[in-house]
Amino acid sequence: MSGGMILTDSSRLDSGFIGIFIAVILFMAIVITLELLLIYAVFLRRFKYISIKLDEQGIVYTNIKEQIFIPYEDINMIQFPSIKYMGGWTKIVYSKGSIRLTAVLENIGEFMGELKQKLDERNMMDVYDEDRFFSFYKTGVFADESWERIYGNIATQVITCFVCVIITIVTLVLHGGNENNKLYLYASFIVPILGYLISEIIMVFQVHKRIEEDSYQLLPRNEEFEKNLFKFCNLGAAIVYLVVFFTNILL
Incomplete structure (x- = not known):
């Protein structure tokens, strides 16, 4: 897209400007790469080692530093400071401390459904708020399925954006440019992404229809x-x- 802005602006097509532009792009690429590596090392790397599962006696939580076992009977409170379908986290408070789980943790929806069953079997409904629990459950389910759709559709999304940008550049070059060059180039990249966002908004309502509130059961997805x-x-x-x-x- 940046290259297209040069090619479609004949006033900038000189070797000096192109050389400066290439140097700036390479410098920014290096800076952004180093920044992302730093963010990964300082903040994101620890999430790679986080896992959580249930067994018959309690919760097994593993992070980069340690493994924690939380018996169901030791759970005092489950908090849900989240917005439905928009992310957030849950905090499980137990006798020796607390753990926090984000809505983007893999299979968090399934985990929350199974955790509720374990607590209900022990008549521990007083440790959570029913409405907030169910709201976070729906958030988790949507997050799980949304990530699966991203992984499954990312290639198509990238190709669609790339083709739109290339068609726009070629057309503008052949047509001799236009006063709205930048607007068209930005739109060629952003509009296909807006299409993806619209499909995800529609899926929010589909997830809501598939959840049976009384049983915390999720009806099968219609992947087609x-x-x-x-x-x-x-x-x-x-x-x-x-x-x-x-x-x-x-x-």
Whole structure:
């Protein structure tokens, strides 16, 4: 996209400017890479070692430093400072301390459903608020499935954005540029991503319909529907952009 901004602006097509531009891009790439490595080393790396599971007697929580076993009977309170479908975390307070689990922990929805069953079997319903528990459960379920869709659709998303950007650059170059070059180039990248976001918003309502509140059971996903919805929204957004783009450029 940055290269396209140069190619579509004839006033900047000189060797000196292009050389400076390339140097700036390389410098920024190095800085951003070092920044991301630092963030990973200081903050993100520890999440790689976090895991949590249930056995018959309690919760087994493992992090980068230690493994903690929490008997169900030692749990005093479960807190849920989260916004439904929008992330957050749960805090499990027990006799010797507390642990915090984020909504993006893998299979957190399934974990919360099983934890509720274990607590209910022991008549420990007083340690959690029913409405807040169920709200976080839905948040966890949506997070689990959303990550699966991201992993499954990322290649299509990248290709769609790339094709839209290339078509925009080629068209603008052949057409001799346009006063709205930057606007079109930004839109060629952003609009397909907006299509993905629209599909995820629709899936929020689908998840809500599939959850049986009384039993904390989640009805099976319709993965074929999810794939078709993503394709429709992603490709639909790209087509809408290209139609608007060509209409404004060629007419």
